[in-house]
Every structure is written in structure tokens, then in C-alpha cells.
Amino acid sequence: MNGAHAGAAYTASKHAVVGLTKNTVFMYAQKGIRCNAIAPGAVETNISSSINNISNLGQERTGKAQAVIPRTGKPKEIANVALFLASDESSFINGTVVTADGGWTSPF
Template sequence: MRLEGKVAVITGAASGMGKAIAELYAKEGASVVVSDLNIEGAEAVASSIVTSGGKAIAIKTNVADENDIKAMIDKAVNEFGTLDILVNNAGIMDNMAPVGDVEDDRWDFIFEVNTKAVMRAIRTALPIFQAKGKGVIINTASTGGFSGAHAGAAYTASKHAVVGLTKNTGFMYAQQGIRCNAIAPGATMTNIASTMKNVNEFGASRTQVTQGVIPRVGQAEEIAQVALFLASDESSFVNGAVIVADAGWTAGF
């Protein structure tokens, strides 16, 4: 098993890509902390993993709350003795609003969840990784992290920031045995659309220009396979990278 003896924290793990990552990591031998604001969903995922012979616990986490992030990392250490892998997967969509229609409170909340939470989780986990002389960080970015045509201004800017944070972290701590990479999924079957409210008609209409050339929609399990590679020693020379998983959607433009 590729993650035998490792301890992993995965945010947004009650459904979608986070759930698929948690299940695959457990199958590959990792002890998993299933973190999500939806505690019922997180507990269901953890219970299923345990029933299948894996090791998992659930914790309710509001990633916009720094105290919750600290509690999440503490939970991993207290239950499993350490932390080896941090997957910052939790995220929300905006309402497709272009910058002319962005409201401050929505902008701030998108950044709290999609960007600031990632920084805080990394910052909290770093001392553990530094003491061990090794550690893996995987951030869920997006094709919206390098394209301006896949979402509104707030989401796009937040994911561009995650890409920059990933590269900076990978570079800064490369000589300390710590790797930080990101996955940029394209259109994938998840429930993130449920976080969209009051969709901006103009912004949504503009994104349809690129949505029309999506080769196919991906499955959460396909993204989990990329996350497994990045968490394993097979990617030991991969650091500060953004791995695009979009069936070739952005390859032509």
C-alpha cells in the first residue's frame, strides 16, 4: 500500500473529491481525518472507511474559523500521533459575478474559505512537518486558477491566489523535506454548485463560451488518483507544481 502508516487530514471530505480522496487514502493504508462543516456527512464517510477495514475519524470544521483549523490538526496528532499529509480541499463557488458586480461581503467570504483557510492550515501544520523533516501538502486549486473564463471574479481570484501560495510554499520549504503541490480540476462531478446563490446572468453567460468545449466531465475518483500520486513517494521530485486534471479542456487555449 502506497500510504502505509501515514496520517492524512482532508478538508471538505464529506462529499465529492474530498470524500473520494479520503476513501482512497484509507484504502492505501493511511489513517484519515475526515474534516467537513457537514459533520453528519463526515461521520458517514469515516464510518464507511472503518467498516471497510480502514482507519478514520471525523471532525466538524469550519475552515473559515482559525480555531477550527487548529482543532483539526490537533485531532490528527492526538488520535494518530502525527501528521504526514494535509489536503486542503474545502472550497466554495462564487455566483459568477464579474468584478463590476462583486459585493464586498461575498468576495471576503470566498477568500476566507478558498484562500485564507488554505494558508492557515498550512501554517498550522508546518511546525509538525518541520520537526519531522518531511511532509506533504496538496491544495485543490482549479482550472479557474489560471483561466479567467471559468467562474466569477471572486472565485477566479481566490484560486489564482491558491496557485501562487502553492508555488511559494513549495519553493520556500523545499530544502526542509516539505512538498506542496496543487491539483487544478476541470469540470468534475461534485456538489460545489450547491454553494452558488443568486447567479449573475451576465457572468454565467460569458463562462458558457468555454464550457461548450469541455471534452467530458470528470469523476471525483479520477481527481483522487492524482491526489494519491502527489501524496505518495512516487512524486518525490514533484514540488511547487500545479497538476491539471481536465481531460484536455484547457490544453487548446
């Protein structure tokens, strides 16, 4: 949920997910509709190949925070969180953001 400490717009979009999730629950919970979000940390994907104009300051700060992570996540690990949230086993979980980041946000 820290937006990788890199850019106000990116960070704002992460926080918008929280508001949208909570508002969706407020609007639709009475109809039995649940809404949760997943906040993944660093995951092994190809997203870094599409990033341009990387901020040196943001990269430096992110690197310090990521030093506590023993490894990056695998897409399957995030998918497993999504499958759990979509299952009946999570029927009482509603309006929350599940952080799956290997401890990346623990210093904050």
C-alpha cells in the same frame, strides 16, 4: 485556473493557490517538504446546489469554454491525481499546479 470565468474574487482565490504553493516550496523544500496543487475542472459534485446569484454573462462564457469538454470528471479521478502527488512516484514534482480538467483550459 480560470475560476470558471465567473467573478473576480473566485478567480483571484484560484490564483492565490498558485502563489501559496510556490511560496510553501520556497520556504520548506530544504526540509524535504513538497507542495503541489491540483486544479480540477468540472467534477461531478453537489457544489452547484450551493451557488447563488449566478452571473448570466459568466455562465454564458463558461458554457462556451465547457463545450470542448466531452464530460465532467469524477471525484475518483481527482483523488487519483492527489494519490499520485502524495506518492514517492512524484518525488521530483514540487511547486507545481497539476491541471486535471479534461481539456477545459486547452483553448486558453
